[in-house]
Amino acid sequence: MADNKSRLFAELQQVSFVLEDLNLYLDTHPEDASALRYYKHYQQLRQQLLEQYTMEFGPITADNVNIKNTWTWVEGPWPWEGEM
Amino acid sequence: MWTYEKMLQFPIKISKPDAKAAKVIMTQFGGPDGELGAAMRYLSQRYSMPYRKVAGVLTDIGTEELGHMEMVSTLVWQLTRNLSVDQIKAEGYDTYFVDHTVGIWPQAAGGMPFSSATFASKGDALTDLFEDMAAEQKARTTYDNILRLVDNPEVKDVIRFLREREIVHFQRFGEALGIVQDDLNCKNFYAFNPEFDRKR
Numbered sequence: 001m002a003d004n005k006s007r008l009f010a011e012l013q014q015v016s017f018v019l020e021d022l023n024l025y026l027d028t029h030p031e032d033a034s035a036l037r038y039y040k041h042y043q044q045l046r047q048q049l050l051e052q053y054t055m056e057f058g059p060i061t062a063d064n065v066n067i068k069n070t071w072t073w074v075e076g077p078w079p080w081e082g083e084m
Numbered sequence: 085m086w087t088y089e090k091m092l093q094f095p096i097k098i099s100k101p102d103a104k105a106a107k108v109i110m111t112q113f114g115g116p117d118g119e120l121g122a123a124m125r126y127l128s129q130r131y132s133m134p135y136r137k138v139a140g141v142l143t144d145i146g147t148e149e150l151g152h153m154e155m156v157s158t159l160v161w162q163l164t165r166n167l168s169v170d171q172i173k174a175e176g177y178d179t180y181f182v183d184h185t186v187g188i189w190p191q192a193a194g195g196m197p198f199s200s201a202t203f204a205s206k207g208d209a210l211t212d213l214f215e216d217m218a219a220e221q222k223a224r225t226t227y228d229n230i231l232r233l234v235d236n237p238e239v240k241d242v243i244r245f246l247r248e249r250e251i252v253h254f255q256r257f258g259e260a261l262g263i264v265q266d267d268l269n270c271k272n273f274y275a276f277n278p279e280f281d282r283k284r
Contacts, residue, residue: 016085062144074140079085080131 005057009084012049012060018042086147093151094245098162098238103175105234106163107193110180112156112230112246114190114198117222119156123149125203125219129212132279135267138209138260142216145253152246157188159242208277210268213261220254 022039029035050060059065062073077083112118126146133139164177164186172181179195190198204215227247234240269275 074137076136078130078136078139078143 008049008053008056012046012053015042015046015049019046086150092155092158093148094155094242096155096158096162096242098159098236100236100238101166101171102163102234102236102239103167103171103177105236105239106160107175107177107180108230108233109156109163109239109243110160110188110191111193112223112226113153113160113188115192115196115226116202117219117226118190118192118198118202119149119153119223120190120198121200121202122146122219122223123153124200125205126216128203128205129216132207133209133212134278135209135260135263137263138213141256141260145256148249148253152249155242155246159239160188161186163239207279209264209279210261210273213257213264216257217254217261220250220257224250224254 019039019042022035022042026032026035026039050064054060054064054066058072058076065071065073114120123146126142126149130139130142130146133142167175167177167186172178180191183189192198203219204212206212206215224247227243227250230243231240231247234243264278265273268278
């Protein structure tokens, strides 16, 4: 499970970075059709990975917290602890 | 990691320029108890904070302060963007204008540039949380003073919202302090520093 968690997390991190970098490119090239297609593909992939990670391992953003009996946002390690 | 939301936390639409109001409000961007310092204070303190809930409070309030910095900057921008040179001279905005035109730059109302010397990150959970509670009160006092100096209701509504958030943050930091104290030796809260001495 820990392996699956770190694999999924690394994938989410990579896909998120692709979107961040493309965001910058598209800011100055807003009509580049191939970049737009690329963005759309990774946008869907991030959404899917984010949902899967959140359901299985907990929230990445506070507004995506899966609400159960307790507030899980402040549980688990913060990124600077070096455990994620 | 942060992402930007294209939305202010509270709506701001100022219809009339007012350089005098802008000059005092900008202190809540870059002044000694301003929102930039608030964000930097909490976002700097959280790394060494060993209680995850408290680190969460620091992260979330620090993030909200970035949004408040944007709101204060928006106020200054909307209050100054349509000023004429005559108004700039008559309303005493010339000393800011000469260096920044109507650009937004973090300084105190008196012209002192933003400085990290206005906040502490002490690496001690109790010290930092007392600092944070005091900081929220100082910002609340500053907003009280701004309300005494400004009369446009479009501006006052925004300032009242920001002032209220200081009170909410003070409350949350008080609860965070309780979380830390509950974990320490109640006979001597200062027996060790939970951010450095690993005795728990």
